[in-house]
Amino acid sequence: MKPFSRLWSLAAAAAFLVQANASPPPPAASAPIVNLGYAQYQGTVVQDKVTNATHTQFLGIRYAAPPTGSSRFKAPASPATTPGVQLANANPPECLQASQGVSATNPFRVGQLQSRAADAGPSEDCLFLNVFLPGILGQRKNLPVVFWIHGGGYILGSATGFDGNDLIRESGEGVVVVVIQYRLGVFGFLPGQKVKDGGALNAGLLDQQFALKWVQEHIRDFGGNPNKVTIWGESAGAGSVLQHVVANGGHTHPPLFRAAITSSSFLPSQYKFNDRIPELLYSETVSQTNCSSAADTLSCLRSADVNALQAANTAINRNGFFGTFVFVPVVDGTFITDRPTKLLQEKKVNGKILYSVTNTFEGVAFVNQATANTVQVADYVSQLFPNISPAQAQAAAAKYAGTGTNIFQANGIMGESIFICPTYFLLRAFGGKAFKGEFAIPPGSHGQDVGYYFNNGKPPAFADPGFDAAFSESFLDFAMNLDTNVKHDPINITPQWQQWQGSNEMLFNKTDAGAAVVQPIKTSTALLDRCDFWQSVADATAQ
Numbered sequence: 045m046k047p048f049s050r051l052w053s054l055a056a057a058a059a060f061l062v063q064a065n066a067s068p069p070p071p072a073a074s075a076p077i078v079n080l081g082y083a084q085y086q087g088t089v090v091q092d093k094v095t096n097a098t099h100t101q102f103l104g105i106r107y108a109a110p111p112t113g114s115s116r117f118k119a120p121a122s123p124a125t126t127p128g129v130q131l132a133n134a135n136p137p138e139c140l141q142a143s144q145g146v147s148a149t150n151p152f153r154v155g156q157l158q159s160r161a162a163d164a165g166p167s168e169d170c171l172f173l174n175v176f177l178p179g180i181l182g183q184r185k186n187l188p189v190v191f192w193i194h195g196g197g198y199i200l201g202s203a204t205g206f207d208g209n210d211l212i213r214e215s216g217e218g219v220v221v222v223v224i225q226y227r228l229g230v231f232g233f234l235p236g237q238k239v240k241d242g243g244a245l246n247a248g249l250l251d252q253q254f255a256l257k258w259v260q261e262h263i264r265d266f267g268g269n270p271n272k273v274t275i276w277g278e279s280a281g282a283g284s285v286l287q288h289v290v291a292n293g294g295h296t297h298p299p300l301f302r303a304a305i306t307s308s309s310f311l312p313s314q315y316k317f318n319d320r321i322p323e324l325l326y327s328e329t330v331s332q333t334n335c336s337s338a339a340d341t342l343s344c345l346r347s348a349d350v351n352a353l354q355a356a357n358t359a360i361n362r363n364g365f366f367g368t369f370v371f372v373p374v375v376d377g378t379f380i381t382d383r384p385t386k387l388l389q390e391k392k393v394n395g396k397i398l399y400s401v402t403n404t405f406e407g408v409a410f411v412n413q414a415t416a417n418t419v420q421v422a423d424y425v426s427q428l429f430p431n432i433s434p435a436q437a438q439a440a441a442a443k444y445a446g447t448g449t450n451i452f453q454a455n456g457i458m459g460e461s462i463f464i465c466p467t468y469f470l471l472r473a474f475g476g477k478a479f480k481g482e483f484a485i486p487p488g489s490h491g492q493d494v495g496y497y498f499n500n501g502k503p504p505a506f507a508d509p510g511f512d513a514a515f516s517e518s519f520l521d522f523a524m525n526l527d528t529n530v531k532h533d534p535i536n537i538t539p540q541w542q543q544w545q546g547s548n549e550m551l552f553n554k555t556d557a558g559a560a561v562v563q564p565i566k567t568s569t570a571l572l573d574r575c576d577f578w579q580s581v582a583d584a585t586a587q
Contacts, residue, residue, distance in 0.1 A: 076100050076181035078265050082125045085132040089180065092213050093501030099209050101176045102266070104136040107258040108171040108251065111227060116346045117234055117243035120171060120254040136172030138202035140354050142229040142361040144369055144410070168231060168350050173224040173255055176208030177266050178217040188272040188524045189263055190215075191301065192223045193252060195279030195310070195491075197369035199229040199361050210498050214513075215520035216532040220268035222259055226251035226284075230357040233371040236326030237318040238342045245317050245376035249287055253379075256288070256300040274523040275395075276305035278494055280369075282400075283310035286384060286470055287373055293381045294392030303526055305519055306400045308490055311384060311466035313429060313586035317374040321430070325360065325370065332356035365427050367410030367458065385466070385582040388473040398478040399522045400467045404488030407459025416451040424454045428461070429585045436581050443574050463490070465575035466587065468567075471544050479528050479541060480549035481518065482565070511560035514538045515552045538562050547572065 077086045087102035108120035115121065178184065190211055194201040208221030226232060232248025239245050260270045277285045285306050288296075315322050330336055333352050335344035345353065357371070364370040375383060387393075412419075421441040426432060432440075444453040471478045483493040485506050495504045497516045504512065514537050518528050521536075528541045528550075537560065541550050547569070553561040578585070 076102075077129060078102065078181065080105075080262050080265065082123055084129045086129050087132050087175075087181070090209065092209055094213060097213070097217060098179055099176060099212055100179065100181050101174065101209065102132040103134055103174045104132050104172045105175060106171065107173050107224070107255050110169040111171060111231070111247070111251075112168050112350075114346060116168070116231070117239060117247060117342065119244040119247065119250045135174070135202075135204045136225060137167035137170055138204065139170035139225055139228045140166060140168055140231055140350075140357065141196075141201075142199040142358045142371070144197055144199070144361065144364070144367060170202075170225050170227070171251055171254075172203070173222055173258070174203050174206075174208065175263075175266050176212055176221040176223075177268070178212050178219075179267075181266065184267045185264070186269040186272075187218065187220045187267050188274065189259060189268040189270070190219050190221045190520070190523050191256065191259060191273055191275045192221065193275065193277035193281035193284045194223070194225070195277060195281040195283075195308075196228070197310070198233055198248060198280045198283075198372045199357075199369050201228070201280070206498050207500060210500065211520060213501075214497060214516045215524060218524050218532060219520060220263065220266055222255070222263070222268075224252065224255045226255070229361060229371045230329055230353060233373060234326065234329060234345075235315070235317050235322030235371075235374045237323070238326060240317055240376065242340075242342045246287075246373050246379055249284065249291075249373055249379065252284055252288065253291070253300065260298075260300060271302065273301040274303040274305060275301045276307070276519065276523070278307040279491065280310045280372075282306035282308055283312075283373075285309070286311060286466065287380060289393045289395055289398075289470065289473075290384050290387040291379055291394060294387065294394055296394045299394065301394070302396050303523065304395045304398050305522065306398070306467060306470065307493060308403055308406055308463050309400065309467040309470060310463060311587050312369060312372050312462055313431075314373055314375060314380075314384060315586045317376050319586075322374055328360055329353075329356050332359060366412045368428070383582060383587060385469055385579060385587045388469045389579075391473050391475060393473050395474075396477065397526050398470065398474045399481070399519065399528065400471055400478065401481040401483055401493065402464045402467050403490055403493055404482060404484045405455065405459060406463035406490045407455040407457065408487070409490045410458050410462075411451070411454050413451065415454075416449070419450050419454050421445075421450055421453045421457070425457060428458065431586060432581065432584045436584055440577065440581070443577050459490075460571070460574055461578045461585065461587075464571070465578045468572065468575050469579060472546075474544070476543055476545065478544040479522065480544050480567075482549050482551050482553075483515070484551060484553040486554075506554055506558075508554065508558070508560045510535075510537045511552065511554065511562065514560070514562045518550075539564065 106123045109123045203223045203225050206223045211221045227248045330341045333348045335341050338344035361370045422437045425437040425440045547567040551565045
């Protein structure tokens with residue numbers, strides 16, 4: 045779920061004119077220093093790759109103490125005071141990574157996991173963030189803040205590759221951008237009763253929340269307004285946004301953001317922390333790190349060699365069912381008080397307003413296309429959701445019968461049950477205070493949209509300036525104004541966009557001849573009916 049190809053925006057023209065008339069930066073601009081109290085960081089001044097506008101960036105700011113040693117599997121803590129000035133001119137080390145499941149069957153159906161070889165990841169000490177701002181440090185104040193959470197199934201990904209300068213350009217130089225990292229895989233999402241009793245469940249989500257609190261405390265030092273924060277993520281990053289929307293039963297206090305954006309919301313099975321499958325994951329982690337005979341297995345895991353724990357992390361994740369991710373958030377009873385779909389049904393949400401985009405064919409990348417001639421739809425449902433009953437699996441298959449071949453149906457089940465339908469549940473929870481978009485540029489697959497907003501100054505495959513600006517700028521206009529209709533770019537081609545009324549959205553597509561299509565559409569009633577089905581069985585799917 046790394047960003048793909050990159051895009052440029054029509055907003056560049058306006059930004060260029062602003063920069064062309066700006067005064068040259070003062071000599072000290074080459075070494076901007078910010079004092080955060082616990083440390084001083086020296087950033088760098090850069091020129092935008094498209095407009096040459098002046099931006100300032102701070103890469104690799106530590107926002108939490110190293111989650112290592114006795115702090116492993118615990119909630120994040122404030123960093124120690126560091127003397128002197130720290131250079132913030134390079135991307136931080138990535139958190140330890142794993143990979144998605146590749147197994148033909150779901151091991152949780154039979155309650156067994158099999159070990160596989162694993163590779164070591166980058167670093168356990170990885171709780172850093174990057175900050176990007178327009179102009180020179182101290183030049184502007186009270187700008188809206190975009191807080192980006194990367195995707196990767198909660199087991200991979202990093203801040204690297206997400207250049208906040210792209211979002212600044214697409215905003216017309218109107219936002220401050222924060223890009224964070226958080227613990228992944230077993231390090232961030234180890235479940236089980238032992239973790240509840242002696243550690244912190246959902247540590248990766250707590251890292252994100254800690255970074256949001258860091259923004260509340262420090263973003264004014266970078267010209268940002270802590271009262272104008274929009275959280276945004278793609279895939280598991282969007283899933284993380286969903287988690288923060290329902291966090292603390294929708295009553296996080298004080299509020300940490302005013303608006304939320306989801307690009308391809310990701311909501312896999314989210315079991316209660318001590319259900320059968322989470323406890324199996326804990327036991328398997330203990331077994332693979334030779335901690336089974338320890339009197340205190342969690343203490344043993346804390347003292348285990350990081351490479352041994354990373355080997356278990358990779359092995360367990362790879363043994364998951366094809367296209368699924370094993371170490372993901374759980375219902376912990378405190379931060380996440382209940383199943384997300386239940387909290388959304390009860391409209392228990394943080395934030396004032398929402399903007400959500402889904403891609404037309406979200407599921408294709410997560411279904412083994414080599415099984416096209418053999419996949420049985422009801423069996424696929426049972427593999428994807430191991431706690432679902434045979435009758436419910438058959439009912440799901442019946443909902444998709446007639447939509448296409450068996451593999452097309454499996455693609456639809458994966459994409460709709462885990463990405464698209466949870467997005468509609470999220471939209472409903474905001475009671476009309478929301479905007480909905482669909483990204484459909486062929487093939488309309490998962491992650492294809494990322495290169496339109498994180499573009500590294502380069503055009504994407506469909507390099508239509510009007511389309512590219514309309515799509516990428518919609519996110520930044522929303523973050524700045526809480527309304528996609530309030531446009532900073534006067535030549536943005538997006539027509540009037542009504543707030544969500546249950547079945548209306550904005551289509552971002554192109555014609556066969558290559559002309560941009562940006563127009564309002566009605567949501568498919570058949571799709572909404574299938575989503576109603578998935579909501580009806582959410583207790584069995586653990587969503």
